[in-house]
Amino acid sequence: MSLPDTRVAEDSYAELARTLDSARLRRDEPLAPYTTFKIGGPADLFYEADSADDLGSSIIAARHVGIPYFVLGLGANILIGDKGFRGLVIRNAAKHFKFFDDGKLWVESGAVMADIIPQAVERGWSGLEHYVGIPSTVGGAVWQNLHFLSPAPERERTMFIDEVFERCELLTETDARKVVDRDYMEFGYDTCILHFTKDIVTWAEFQLEKGDTAVMHRILQENLSWRGSRHPWLQFHPSAGSIFKKIEGVGAGRLVDQCGLKGYRHGDAQISHIHANIMVNLGHATAKDVRELIAIAQKAVEEKFGHRLEPEIGFIGEF
Ligand SMILES: Cc1cc2nc3c(=O)[nH]c(=O)nc-3n(C[C@H](O)[C@H](O)[C@H](O)COP(=O)(O)OP(=O)(O)OC[C@H]3O[C@@H](n4cnc5c(N)ncnc54)[C@H](O)[C@@H]3O)c2cc1C
Structure with a gap:
């Protein structure tokens, strides 16, 4: 008895290619390079979303066509199987951001923390510098409630990204887009409400505080050297x-x-x-x-x- 072919059917591909920018829709894309483990077989279909709207549209398109999908950040907290993914992997490369005069940061969920942190520090906004050296997109950081046990004696405690999280926009299971606050997210250790739904973060807003740039640079150095000496x-x-x-x-x-x-x-x-x-x-x-x-x-x-x-x-x- 032969097993059913679970690969994405040709007509589903054709329908997606009509809906999405077909130049960014690839077939049989090896996933290993998109993960920090450098492990994983091919995705039947692979799409790079370059804005929050594009991310939302690509998820809605996959739901409409009726194929499985997976939203990939930096692939820093996952292991992808050797046989790959039967469906559409949407790599979140939505990276736009804006800092406001009151310390608010609006940022699309595919922005990489390593790109955002120096931007915040340069502008004198404190709150994100603790997470330096941790590979993550903003979406992955919210999903996991990114955290770090600070090595410095004066702040020796686990810090969580939800401490500076203000609100985010979710694409819900019913294709609606809604803005939710911190209470709604039910953040915990390594978790939040997203673990129990199919909702996806399209953008997030953080409230940062005015900080001393010299102190932030010290934290960056301390945390990076702490990581460098304790982690491979x-x-x-x-x-x-x-x-x-x-x-x-x-x-x-x-x-x-x-x-x-x-x-x-x-x-x-x-x-x-x-x-x-x-x-x-x-x-x-x-x-x-x-x-x-x-x-x-x-x-x-x-x-x-x-x-x-x-x-x-x-x-x-x-x-
Ligand atoms: C060397 C190393 C050190 C690390 N150190 C730490 C550490 O100190 N602290 C810590 O907390 N973690 C740490 N991690 C784990 C990892 O960095 C975090 O879990 C990170 O937040 C993963 O983000 P990502 O963008 O890579 O998500 P991915 O691994 O790509 O995805 C993880 C999950 O998040 C979901 N997801 C991604 N984007 C969205 C979105 N927009 N909306 C909804 N769901 C989404 C994915 O679908 C998937 O289920 C470390 C990892 C490595 C490799």
Whole structure:
């Protein structure tokens, strides 16, 4: 018995190509280059949305045609399967932004934090500098409630992006666009309401505060050097950041480390030598390698400590 062909049908492609800018609609696009793990097979269809409106239209078009879709930011918190994605991957490259005199920042959800942070610092607006060095689009940051445990003694606490979040526009499951505030978003650790809906952030607004540029530059340097000394460097060792969810007061990485798994290699995937909650791609790792390595770490930790480690990253597409 042969399995049904789940690839996007020719007429669905033709209909999408009529609705969207066909020059930006690609077929069989390998996804690995669009992720920080550098892992993942092809998307049947791939579209780069270049504005908030374009992002909304492309999602509505996919819904109308009736094919699965996935909104991709920088691909820093996901593992894409080796067989890729049957449907349309919409890469969010909507990057327009505007700073206002009262410290408000309006920004499209595909803007990259690494591009926005220097713009804010240059204008003397504080609030985003803590997240320097974390690969993320604004949409991904809202989805995950981006956070960072500050290393500096005077602000040694976990900071969350929702502290400066004011409101955002959502494209809802019914194709409506609505503006919602912080309370609506139900932000938590690594989560917000978007995890339970199919709503997509098209743009967001942040309220920043007047800050001392010299202090902000100090924070940028401290945070970057803290990361540089404790995390494997993405340029050399692609990863998706922390693989397992935090275990309050224990530390998922510490448990993996105490199982003697630092540096453990499976295929071309490895548990980092310097951070046991990060798995790195040594060059040719497959999604299968990573999934099996995750299972190895889970089994070891469960047997030794009785804790079940839960993956923090999203698993996308076919494995
Ligand atoms: C080296 C490294 C270090 C990291 N350090 C940290 C850290 O210190 N703190 C931290 O919090 N995270 C960290 N991460 C994880 C990652 O950076 C964040 O989760 C980030 O917010 C992911 O953003 P993204 O744009 O890459 O989202 P993606 O990985 O592309 O997508 C993640 C999810 O968000 C959804 N999404 C993306 N855009 C939108 C949108 N516009 N509307 C609705 N949903 C959307 C996607 O559909 C997907 O489900 C790290 C990752 C790496 C690789």
